[in-house]
Amino acid sequence: APVPIPDLSSCVIPPSGLPKPLQAIEPAISCCPPISSNIIDFKFPTFEKLKIRPAAQLVNDDYFAKYDKALKLMKALPDDDPRSFKQQANIHCAYCVGGYTYPYLDNPKVELSVHKSWLFVPFHRWYIYFYERILGSLINDPTFAIPFWNWDAPDGMQIPSIFTNPNSSLYDAKRDPKHQPPTLIDLDFNKDEPNPNLSVETNLCTMYKQMIRNSKTWKQFHGCPYRAGDKPDPGAGSLETSPHNHIHLWSGDPRECNREDMGHFYSSGRDPLFYALHGNVDRMWSIWKTFGGKAKDPVDNDWLESSFLFYDENKNLVKVKVKDSVDEKKLGYVYQDVEIPWKNYKP
Ligand code: C2O
Numbered sequence: 001a002p003v004p005i006p007d008l009s010s011c012v013i014p015p016s017g018l019p020k021p022l023q024a025i026e027p028a029i030s031c032c033p034p035i036s037s038n039i040i041d042f043k044f045p046t047f048e049k050l051k052i053r054p055a056a057q058l059v060n061d062d063y064f065a066k067y068d069k070a071l072k073l074m075k076a077l078p079d080d081d082p083r084s085f086k087q088q089a090n091i092h093c094a095y096c097v098g099g100y101t102y103p104y105l106d107n108p109k110v111e112l113s114v115h116k117s118w119l120f121v122p123f124h125r126w127y128i129y130f131y132e133r134i135l136g137s138l139i140n141d142p143t144f145a146i147p148f149w150n151w152d153a154p155d156g157m158q159i160p161s162i163f164t165n166p167n168s169s170l171y172d173a174k175r176d177p178k179h180q181p182p183t184l185i186d187l188d189f190n191k192d193e194p195n196p197n198l199s200v201e202t203n204l205c206t207m208y209k210q211m212i213r214n215s216k217t218w219k220q221f222h223g224c225p226y227r228a229g230d231k232p233d234p235g236a237g238s239l240e241t242s243p244h245n246h247i248h249l250w251s252g253d254p255r256e257c258n259r260e261d262m263g264h265f266y267s268s269g270r271d272p273l274f275y276a277l278h279g280n281v282d283r284m285w286s287i288w289k290t291f292g293g294k295a296k297d298p299v300d301n302d303w304l305e306s307s308f309l310f311y312d313e314n315k316n317l318v319k320v321k322v323k324d325s326v327d328e329k330k331l332g333y334v335y336q337d338v339e340i341p342w343k344n345y346k347p
Contacts, residue, residue: 001228002305003119005319006100006112008035016098016111018266019258031093031266033082036317039309044330045133051145051333053283056160056276058336059147064162064170070135070144071169071272082311083134089269091127091310096265104229115265116233117226118218118303120240121285122322124278129331130310130318131275137313145333148279151247152207153341154200156280157185159251163273172271174253174261187243189250191259206243207342211284214238217294227302239284247277283335286328297326 011032014023022029054063077084094100101109114123128146136144150156158181163170179185186198187206195202215221215238223237236245251273252263261271268274288295298304304323312318328334 001104002302002307002322003112003226003228003230004102004104005039005307005309006095006102007109008033008100008309008317010101010109011094012099012101015093015266017113018093018097019264021257022266031090031097031099033087033090033094033311034080036082036311036315039317039319042318042320042324044324045332047142047332050329051143052336053145053279053333054147054336055150055153055156055338056147056162056279057150057156058338059162063147064168066139066141066144067135067147067162068168068170070139070141073138074135075169082315082317083138083313087311088131088134089267092269092274093266095123095308102228107229110229111232113232114308115240116236117224118222118237118298119226119306119322120237121222121281122306122325123308125282125285125325125328125331126308126310126320128275128278128282129325130312132333134313146279147276148283148335149273149276150338151185151187151243151277151280152203152284153339154204157200157203158182159185159273160276163276170272172261172273174256174267174271175251175273176253176259179250185247186250187246189246191249191254201345203243204342204345205347208345209347210238210242211288211342212291213346215288215295218296218298221288221295222298225298225300225302239281239288244277244281251277279335282328286335287340 013030014027015031075085079086095114098111100112102112104110132146136142149160161181165171186195187203221237224235226234248262248268249259252259258264260267262268306322308320310318
């Protein structure tokens with residue numbers, strides 16, 4: 001059976017997967033959103049034209065000012081407003097470190113986790129989709145589209161500069177000070193061992209390997225099936241393992257116990273960079289499907305009918321299904337058409 005929506009009323013405090021020392025210091029730490037008993041079903045948005053999510057390194061000052069303003073407004077909302085940045089960040093904490101459970105058969109509390117399985121890619125599409133809608137509504141611009149961090153191309157292989165101005169809302173102090181621009185990102189980052197061969201070319205090879213050689217089938221790309229009642233984390237897809245996980249660790253701050261913010265599930269949503277990293281993960285899904293052959297989404301009903309809950313820009317609690325996420329155009333956006341240089345980087 002498909003994974004059902006979490007039961008918000010039994011949200012776990014503190015979430016079970018929170019690093020233990022943190023639980024000890026702050027047992028009341030909570031990622032749980034405000035509760036609403038009214039759940040509405042998702043309906044596709046109506047729009048005149050598709051929004052184009054831009055590559056973060058290519059946006060102009062006006063765009064930066066707009067995103068900065070929208071995020072400032074989001075950060076200024078009261079903490080208990082489900083649209084606030086605090087609550088947006090908590091979504092990741094609740095869904096990813098044992099905050100949520102759902103009832104299934106005779107077990108009233110099956111743990112829910114959206115990583116390391118075929119839910120990874122669609123869950124994060126929905127997550128940033130609502131984040132984008134909320135930002136747009138806060139600046140009364142439904143055409144606002146979030147930027148993607150183009151880490152798969154040479155021009156994007158560093159932290160995009162729009163995220164590094166300490167006076168802007170896009171900044172986060174908890175990042176590795178050694179990985180500030182123009183430091184080249186390491187898509188194969190290992191926190192314990194520096195990579196002596198790091199170069200633009202090795203990054204392009206990593207992309208080729210993960211997106212083409214190791215992503216021939218949906219199981220390789222999306223990850224293993226995860227159905228109602230299953231134990232969490234049956235197995236991650238190639239993109240999630242690398243470069244996605246490596247980018248999280250590379251971005252986080254080594255001076256923090258868990259490389260916060262980006263280096264741990266519970267805190268990564270607190271860094272605005274997270275939503276740009278996931279913009280590109282999302283873009284990779286769209287690109288992968290253009291490869292043809294077996295690069296096709298699962299047709300398994302347990303995947304298509306799996307569902308999640310998100311608050312929208314009107315504070316409505318919306319139930320979404322994986323099947324409604326498979327075509328980003330129906331959600332109203334596409335990605336800026338930039339080069340995909342790794343396609344020919346067969347190692
Ligand atoms: Cu939910 Cu980048 O992870």
